[in-house]
Every structure is written in structure tokens, then in C-alpha cells.
Amino acid sequence: MKKDIILCGVGGQGILSIATIIGEAATEAGINLKQAEVHGMSQRGGDVQSNLRLSTDPIWSDQIPTGEADVIISMEPMEALRYITYLRPDGMIITSSKTFVNIPNYPDEAALKSELNELPNVQLDIEAIAAELKSAKSANMVLLGMAAPYIEVLTVEQLRKAVSVIFARKGDAVVEANLRAFDRGVEASKK
Amino acid sequence: MEKKLLLGDEAVALGAIHAGLSGVYAYPGTPSTEITEFIQTNKEAIERGVRSRWCTNEKTAMEAALGMSYCGKRALVCMKHVGMNVCADAFVNSAITGVNGGVVVLAADDPSMHSSQNEQDSRFYGKFAMIPIFEPSNQQEAYDMMSRAFELSERLKEPVLLRVVTRLAHSRAAVEIGKAADQNKLNPATDNAHWVLLPGNARRNYLDLIDKQNDMMKASCESSTNDIITINNSDKGKWIGIVACGIGYNYVREALNGIKDNEDNYMIMKLTQYPMPVEGIKQMAEVCSEILVVEDGQPVVEEEVKKLVDTSYKVEGRLTGRLPRTGELNPDNVSLGLGKENNPLFRPAKNLAGRPPQLCQGCGHRDVYTALGEVVKEYENARVFGDIGCYTLGALPPFKALASCVDMGASITMAKGAADAGLWPAIAVIGDSTFTHSGMTGLLDAVNDNSNVTIIISDNLTTGMTGGQDSAGLNKYEAICLGLGVDPDHVRVVVPLPKNMPEITKILREEINYKGVSVIIPRRECIQVAARHARERAKQNNK
Ligand SMILES: Cc1ncc(C[n+]2csc(CCOP(=O)(O)OP(=O)(O)O)c2C)c(N)n1
Ligand code: SF4
Numbered sequence: 217m218k219k220d221i222i223l224c225g226v227g228g229q230g231i232l233s234i235a236t237i238i239g240e241a242a243t244e245a246g247i248n249l250k251q252a253e254v255h256g257m258s259q260r261g262g263d264v265q266s267n268l269r270l271s272t273d274p275i276w277s278d279q280i281p282t283g284e285a286d287v288i289i290s291m292e293p294m295e296a297l298r299y300i301t302y303l304r305p306d307g308m309i310i311t312s313s314k315t316f317v318n319i320p321n322y323p324d325e326a327a328l329k330s331e332l333n334e335l336p337n338v339q340l341d342i343e344a345i346a347a348e349l350k351s352a353k354s355a356n357m358v359l360l361g362m363a364a365p366y367i368e369v370l371t372v373e374q375l376r377k378a379v380s381v382i383f384a385r386k387g388d389a390v391v392e393a394n395l396r397a398f399d400r401g402v403e404a405s406k407k
Numbered sequence: 408m409e410k411k412l413l414l415g416d417e418a419v420a421l422g423a424i425h426a427g428l429s430g431v432y433a434y435p436g437t438p439s440t441e442i443t444e445f446i447q448t449n450k451e452a453i454e455r456g457v458r459s460r461w462c463t464n465e466k467t468a469m470e471a472a473l474g475m476s477y478c479g480k481r482a483l484v485c486m487k488h489v490g491m492n493v494c495a496d497a498f499v500n501s502a503i504t505g506v507n508g509g510v511v512v513l514a515a516d517d518p519s520m521h522s523s524q525n526e527q528d529s530r531f532y533g534k535f536a537m538i539p540i541f542e543p544s545n546q547q548e549a550y551d552m553m554s555r556a557f558e559l560s561e562r563l564k565e566p567v568l569l570r571v572v573t574r575l576a577h578s579r580a581a582v583e584i585g586k587a588a589d590q591n592k593l594n595p596a597t598d599n600a601h602w603v604l605l606p607g608n609a610r611r612n613y614l615d616l617i618d619k620q621n622d623m624m625k626a627s628c629e630s631s632t633n634d635i636i637t638i639n640n641s642d643k644g645k646w647i648g649i650v651a652c653g654i655g656y657n658y659v660r661e662a663l664n665g666i667k668d669n670e671d672n673y674m675i676m677k678l679t680q681y682p683m684p685v686e687g688i689k690q691m692a693e694v695c696s697e698i699l700v701v702e703d704g705q706p707v708v709e710e711e712v713k714k715l716v717d718t719s720y721k722v723e724g725r726l727t728g729r730l731p732r733t734g735e736l737n738p739d740n741v742s743l744g745l746g747k748e749n750n751p752l753f754r755p756a757k758n759l760a761g762r763p764p765q766l767c768q769g770c771g772h773r774d775v776y777t778a779l780g781e782v783v784k785e786y787e788n789a790r791v792f793g794d795i796g797c798y799t800l801g802a803l804p805p806f807k808a809l810a811s812c813v814d815m816g817a818s819i820t821m822a823k824g825a826a827d828a829g830l831w832p833a834i835a836v837i838g839d840s841t842f843t844h845s846g847m848t849g850l851l852d853a854v855n856d857n858s859n860v861t862i863i864i865s866d867n868l869t870t871g872m873t874g875g876q877d878s879a880g881l882n883k884y885e886a887i888c889l890g891l892g893v894d895p896d897h898v899r900v901v902v903p904l905p906k907n908m909p910e911i912t913k914i915l916r917e918e919i920n921y922k923g924v925s926v927i928i929p930r931r932e933c934i935q936v937a938a939r940h941a942r943e944r945a946k947q948n949n950k
Contacts, residue, residue: 226762243412243581252578253414254521260800262764276661278578278654281738283751297756305752318765320804323758331758 218271219369220280222299225291226316227264230356233382234289235266237360241370241378242270252278261318263295270369289363291356292316293332293339294323300335309337310363310405312355314344338362340404346397354397361401372402409584415575418546418582419485419513420445422553427588429480429508430458432468434844435873436487437522438576439515443485444876451587461870463879464815464844465490469497472510476566477602479594480508481557488516489523489814491532493845501566502536503604503612507596509557510566517573518703518735524795524814526733528704533568533681537616539623540568540681542653546580548632548679554588559626563619572703574735575654623682630680635687637674638663644670648695650688652678652708655701658741666747683711692716699744700724703736763803771931772798774903775836775865776806778911783808786919789832790825794818794846796838797871797933809836816845822860823853832919835862840870843880847887853924854892861918862926864888865903867933875936888926897925904931 221238225231235251242249252267267280282301290296290311303309309332315325332339340362346355357379364372379398383391413421420442423431433443446452447459458475462468465486472482484494491498491514498512514529533540541556543549552569560567600608627633651659656677663673674691676684691698692715700709700722709724716722723729729744730736739749766773775798783789793799793809794817802809811821818835819842826833837846842864853860864884870876880887888898897918901911911929918925932940 227764239412239579243410248581249412250578250580252574254577260764260767260797261762263762275580276657276664277738278574278580278657279737281661281665281742282749283753284749294759295762297759300753300756301751303751303753319760319762321760323760328758331756335753 217369218269218273219287219367220285221268221270221367222265222280222285222288222302223268224263224265224288224295224299226295226318227260227262229291229316231264231266231291234356234360235268237375237378237382238268238270238367238370240382241374244378245370245374247272247369248275250275250278263298265299270367272369287363287366289359291359294328296337297328297332303335307336308366309335310359310366311337311339312342312359313339314341338405340401342401345400345404349393349396349400351393351397354394357394357397358401361398362405364398364402365405410581411584412579413546413550413582414441414577414579415543415546415549415571416441416515416577417445418550419553419569419571420449421584422550423483423511424449424452424455424457425585425587426554426557427481427590428452428457428483429590430472430475431483431485432462432472433485434462434465434468434490435870435876436490436515437873438517438573439485439487439513440873440876441576442513455590461876461879465494466497469494469501469512473497473501473504473506476506476508476510477596478508479596480591482508483511483513485513486515487523488514488527488529489525490514491529493815495532498532498566499536500604502538502616503609504602505564505612505615506560506566507564507594508591509560511553511556511560511569512566513569513571515571515573515576516704519573521573526704528707529568529570530681530704530707533570534707536568537620538565538568539563539626540570542570542679542681543575544632544653544656544677544679545575546578546582549575550582550584552632563622565616565619570653572654572735574703620682624684627680627682628684628686632677632679633684634677635674636677637672639672641670641672644672646672646674646695648691648698649673649675650678650698650700650708650712651675652702655703655736655741658736658738659701659745661738662742662745662747665742665749666745678708683708685715688712688715692720697721697723699729701730701736701741701744764800765803766797766800767934769934770797771867771903771929771933772801772865774905774908774911775863775929776801776808778903778908778915779808779834779836779863780806782912782915782919783834786832788830789834790830791834791836792818792821792825794835794837794841795872796841798836798838798865801836815841816849819846819849819853819860819862822862823849823856823858826858826860827856831859833860834919835860837862837864838871839864839866839868839880839884840878842884843878843887847891850888850893850924850926851891857923859922860924861915862924864926864928866928866930867936868930869933869936871933871935875933875939884928893924893926897921897923898928899925900928900930902931903929
């Protein structure tokens with residue numbers, strides 16, 4: 217069994233910590249993993265993405281072929297659209313619904329949303345939820361929670377545990393806040 | 408055995424530490440930076456006293472590594488591909504002196520130019536210097552190859568080049584970790600004739616190097632990672648040869664797995680150590696009706712393979728268009744090269760816009776460009792020659808400030824050349840780290856010629872572009888400029904903040920109007936690094 221995941225967003229939105237957590241869960245579960253990250257230039261408010269490949273078989277390429285991604289997990293709706301050629305016909309987009317506009321030629325929001333809605337997708341205003349939980353920094357964990365049931369090669373519990381492992385060195389309060397955010401995400405994707 | 412999830416860069420770093428490394432010498436550059444950063448913070452490396460501070464540039468790094476090797480110890484030099492240009496003199500000549508302790512030079516190439524000015528292939532440098540090259544195909548090989556590379560370097564008494572590309576450097580996978588070997592003892596070389604490259608000695612050494620070529624070829628042929636793999640699909644099918652270099656091998660395997668009902672048979676040479684095993688290629692040509700060369704970067708191997716076979720024999724690759732002439736390999740273009748097009752269901756989105764990187768909000772470079780923009784428009788022919796760093800983003804909207812950006816240090820020397828040609832005002836913008844890397848010598852030229860240039864050293868107290876590494880000239884910039892002979896009245900320091908705009912623009916006008924070399928140093932810490940420092944201080948206080 218394999219899961220090919222594209223993580224994407226805008227530099228600074230925290231997609232690499234999502235990748236780290238999935239990586240931790242996969243290593244703990246003894247599942248093969250390759251994760252290609254983007255470092256450098258594109259991190260200053262530019263688009264960022266990471267290819268995450270999980271499999272019980274050996275993995276060759278670090279990059280996902282087009283039409284092979286099972287899941288696109290995105291911190292920003294337009295960024296999700298950037299990678300749709302990678303999505304499998306039976307794939308799923310899991311994205312924050314809130315646009316991040318830091319360019320003058322950002323597309324019309326209504327048109328963007330209607331294009332997104334023609335594709336298989338789950339959307340949620342993760343920032344609003346994180347704000348409600350009074351932990352704005354955990355928006356990415358809400359997103360990971362939403363995506364968790366779709367990752368399948370790893371259970372929601374395994375991912376949840378990895379959240380506590382990765383945040384452990386930042387103290388109990390941070391772990392708690394991120395687990396709450398994660399749980400809210402899981403709940404939301406059940407609806 | 409212990410397994411660790413490591414970036415390709417981290418695998419190289421840990422492999423080197425475990426190979427008994429005594430020192431890493433490096434200048435930051437994407438995608439190589441994480442190697443040295445790993446060694447700087449790795450507990451084992453710290454306990455073993457591995458030398459790891461950043462160097463001023465790639466040439467100082469290469470030479471210091473050679474000095475450590477002279478004393479019998481193992482040294483690693485790391486850089487991005489264009490750094491090879493900067494250290495080329497030392498690098499090529501280190502093959503003539505040879506080495507004592509093992510030397511591995513790591514060059515991280517950046518096909519597709521994710522964060523670079525070109526996609527030059529460092530394997531050309533290895534061939535040019537006539538030394539062995541290693542090119543791992545995955546993280547595990549990167550880790551394992553470090554000790555093999557050091558051993559080969561010490562056995563042949565030559566430096567070894569290790570080439571990685573962005574996709575390996577910045578991709579994570581689990582790596583099995585071995586035990587750490589001891590460092591070499593201090594054992595300085597005594598054979599001066601080998602190390603003093605007077606023509607008489609150099610001629611002898613060069614013949615030595617030529618003699619060693621056979622040993623290098625033998626090492627490649629016997630290499631544990633230069634495999635021949637055959638995939639026999641059907642007796643009816645033809646045989647196709649594939650030379651798959653480094654990570655190209657992964658794309659080939661990925662693509663072949665995806666081709667259904669395939670009757671063709673494949674003989675694949677996985678090439679991870681050079682010189683290329685010539686005999687293996689010749690045998691492949693006898694069995695197969697064509698050879699496809701799959702290499703990330705420039706067509707180095709493709710050209711070599713062509714030379715080995717008849718002109719009528721079909722050798723395919725980047726030169727023939729079977730693979731794209733430029734840009735990195737990926738599973739799609741390699742699959743297409745092997746005859747299968749990946750056809751995604753979903754077409755590219757319509758509501759999409761590029762999102763280029765930008766200077767951070769609140770970055771001091773922004774204030775520099777705002778001031779410069781205001782002043783420059785008062786002068787009809789003003790040109791601002793740029794350089795490499797975060798401040799290069801000043802070339803993009805809204806600033807659109809830069810006339811050029813070529814290589815590290817070129818802002819000052821190009822402004823000088825333009826001033827020599829009669830252009831006025833000729834302005835250079837350079838970062839603090841870039842200035843010490845390669846700007847100082849150009850400034851000396853300008854001073855000696857009393858060129859009419861205005862040089863802005865935009866000092867954010869760090870190497871921002873690559874993630875905030877220590878900058879070699881920290882707190883020394885005024886002293887350096889004065890020492891190189893700039894008139895003290897024309898070395899001006901300002902604080903780039905919006906509230907200081909009137910003062911900054913006034914000073915800019917004064918220095919542009921001064922006939923001679925002037926240096927303006929806008930100084931304010933990079934806000935990302937300032938935030939990191941604040942976090943570190945908070946942590947300290949909590950302890
Ligand atoms: C020869 C060479 N080495 C390394 C690099 C990678 N690199 C690009 S810019 C830069 C440093 C920039 O630092 P600085 O000049 O202080 O500017 P800042 O990014 O802090 O604004 C480095 C290391 C390069 N492009 N060329
Ligand atoms: S990282 Fe630092 S130097 Fe670079 S744009 Fe951001 S604030 Fe400016």
C-alpha cells in the first residue's frame with residue numbers, strides 16, 4: 217500500500233512541520249518514506265511544497281509523478297490548485313479555505329473557489345478554528361487533523377501520537393494546544 | 408542497526424563525521440548549507456572537536472581543507488555548484504599536489520536553478536581535475552559513500568569529488584547508521600617536492616596523476632554501487648541499454664514499474680562512481696540496440712558514451728531530445744523518455760498566479776531600496792549594479808531597482824567598469840557576507856583607480872539568503888573599507904528605517920555627487936535572525 221502526498225502553502229505557513237510529523241509517524245510505524253522539501257529562495261512569502269511518499273514497498277523517486285498523488289494537503293486554496301495535475305482521479309484535496317493574498321495579481325476569489333469546488337475537496341477555515349482555540353500557531357495542526365483520515369497507511373492515532381512526540385520539547389502546554397487543534401481537524405473532516 | 412530519518416545533506420554530514428572527519432570547510436549555498444549546519448550542531452561532532460565554522464568563501468575553504476589534509480587528517484569541503492568556480496584554482500591544483508589525509512569536495516548542483524544563476528554540472532570539474540567522482544542515488548548511499556570516498560582519497564592520494572543534486576540534498580529518507588571511526592593522527596607531509604608546485608615538480612606530479620587514471624578506472628569498475636541490473640520482460644522484446652547516473656536511476660526504476668505490458672528488456676548501468684566504467688558500456692552496446700543516458704544536469708556521460716560507439720549507433724539523452732535539454736529530471740520526463748507519457752486527469756488550474764519570493768516585511772533592504780529609488784530617479788543615467796543575496800529580490804516589483812546580478816562580488820567591479828566607461832552615477836548594492844566573500848578585492852581596484860562609484864554595503868549582520876549563518880566580516884566593515892584606502896569622510900553608516908528616510912536620501916545624494924569611491928553602510932539586523940536571537944535569549948533566561 218502507498219500514499220503519495222503533496223503538502224503545499226506559502227512560505228512561513230508551517231507545511232514543513234506537518235511533513236515532520238507525518239515523517240515521525242511513518243518512521244515509528246516502520247513504513248518507507250521519502251520526503252522532498254523546498255528550501256531556500258521560495259521561503260520568503262513564495263510558494264512552498266513538499267512531496268511526501270509513504271509506502272509499504274520500496275520507494276524509488278523522491279518526486280511524485282503527475283496523476284499519482286493521493287492527497288493534496290494545502291494551507292492555502294490557490295496553492296492547492298497549483299498542483300492539481302499531480303492528483304489521481306480518485307484523489308482528494310484537503311485545504312484551508314482562507315486565501316493568502318500577498319501578490320497584486322491574485323485571482324478572483326469567487327472564480328477560484330468555484331474551480332476548487334469542481335474538484336474532490338474538503339475545505340475548512342483552519343485559521344478561524346485555531347483562533348477560536350486561542351492558538352493561532354496551530355492552524356497547520358487543524359489541517360493535519362483534517363487530512364489524517366485520508367492518509368490511511370497511518371492511523372489517526374499514530375499521527376496524533378507523532379504530534380505529541382514532535383512538540384514534546386516545547387513543553388506540555390504546546391503539546392496540548394496542538395493536540396486540541398489536531399482533534400478539531402479530525403472532527404471536522406468526519407462531517 | 409540504528410535508523411535515522413535524514414536529508415541527503417544530513418546523510419553526507421553524518422557519513423563524514425563517522426568516517427573520522429577532522430574538519431569541514433564551507434561557505435553557505437543552497438542546496439549544500441545543511442551539511443555544515445548539521446556538523447556544527449551534531450553532538451558527536453562537537454565532542455570529537457570537528458572544526459566547522461563558516462569560511463569567508465569557497466576558495467579559503469578549499470585551501471584550508473588542503474592544509475588539514477597536508478597534516479594527515481580528513482577534511483570535507485562543501486559548497487553549491489557555483490562555489491566550484493570560486494575555488495577552482497585551489498581545487499584543480501589540489502589534484503596536482505595530491506593529498507595526505509583524505510579530502511572530499513562536496514558540490515551540490517541545482518538543476519532547474521531552484522535557487523541559482525545557472526545549472527552547471529560539477530562533474531565537469533571532476534573530469535577536468537582528473538579525479539574520482541561519487542554521485543549517490545539515495546540518502547543511504549550518500550551516508551555510506553563518505554567513508555568510501557575518504558578511503559579512496561587516501562589510497563590514491565588524490566582529492567575526491569562528491570556530487571549531489573537539489574532533489575537528493577533536500578529529500579529525507581531513513582538511513583542505517585554505522586559506527587564512528589577514529590580521526591587520523593597529526594602526521595604532516597614531508598615530501599616537499601609534491602607540495603611545491605614549481606614547474607619541475609608539477610610536471611612530475613602531473614605524470615603521476617595521469618598514471619593514477621588506471622587505478623581510478625579500476626576503482627569504478629569494482630565499485631559496490633556501480634551495478635548492472637537486467638530486467639528481462641520477454642524473449643520477443645528488444646534489449647535497451649540505460650546508463651542511469653545518481654538519482655536518475657530512481658526515476659528509471661519508477662518509470663519502468665509504471666509501464667504495463669512491456670515487452671522490452673533492459674540492461675541498466677547504475678552509475679554512482681566515475682570515471683565511467685568504459686568496458687561495461689562497450690558490452691552494453693554489444694547487447695543492446697540503443698543506449699539511453701539518464702543524468703541530472705548537463706550531458707556529461709552522454710557525450711562520453713557517444714565517443715565509445717560507432718557514429719551509427721543510437722545514443723539517446725538530453726542531446727537528442729529524448730530527455731529535456733535543460734532542467735532537472737523528474738519521474739514524468741524520464742517516463743516519457745522511456746516511451747510512456749504520464750497523462751493526468753486534471754488539467755492545470757485556470758485561477759492561478761505565480762507567487763515569487765519577496766523581501767520580508769520590515770526587512771532593512773526594503774528601506775535601502777525605497778531610499779535608493781527616490782534618489783536614483785533624479786539622475787537620468789543612474790544604474791544600480793546588484794549582487795547575490797536576499798537583496799537581489801530588489802530586482803522584482805515593487806522596487807525594480809537592479810540593472811544586473813551576475814556572480815558574488817560583481818556589483819562593485821561592474822560598477823567600477825561602468826564608471827571607467829563613463830557612466831554616472833554607477834552604484835553598487837552588495838550584502839555584508841557577499842562583500843567579504845568577493846567584494847573586498849574589487850573595492851581595492853576601485854580605490855586604486857579612484858573610480859567614481861557609490862557602493863552600498865547593505866549590512867544585515869548575517870548571511871540572510873541561506874538562512875542566517877554568521878557573516879565573516881561582522882563588525883569589521885568600516886575597518887575593512889578604511890584599511891583598503893577608502894577616504895574616511897566617505898565611509899557613511901546609516902540605519903535603514905522608514906523614519907530615517909530624509910537622512911539616508913541626503914547621504915546618498917552627497918555620496919553620488921562626490922567624485923571618487925564612497926561606501927554607504929546601511930546597518931540593521933535581518934528581522935528573521937533578530938527573531939531567532941530573541942528566542943534564543945528567552946530560552947537562556949528560562950534556564
Ligand atoms: C559562489 C557562491 N557561493 C554561494 C552562493 C549562495 N549565496 C547566495 S547569496 C548568499 C549570501 C548572501 O548574504 P549577504 O550578502 O549577507 O546578503 P543577505 O542575503 O543577508 O541579504 C549566498 C551564500 C552563491 N550564489 N554563489
Ligand atoms: S531573511 Fe532577513 S535579509 Fe532576507 S528578506 Fe528576510 S529580513 Fe531581509
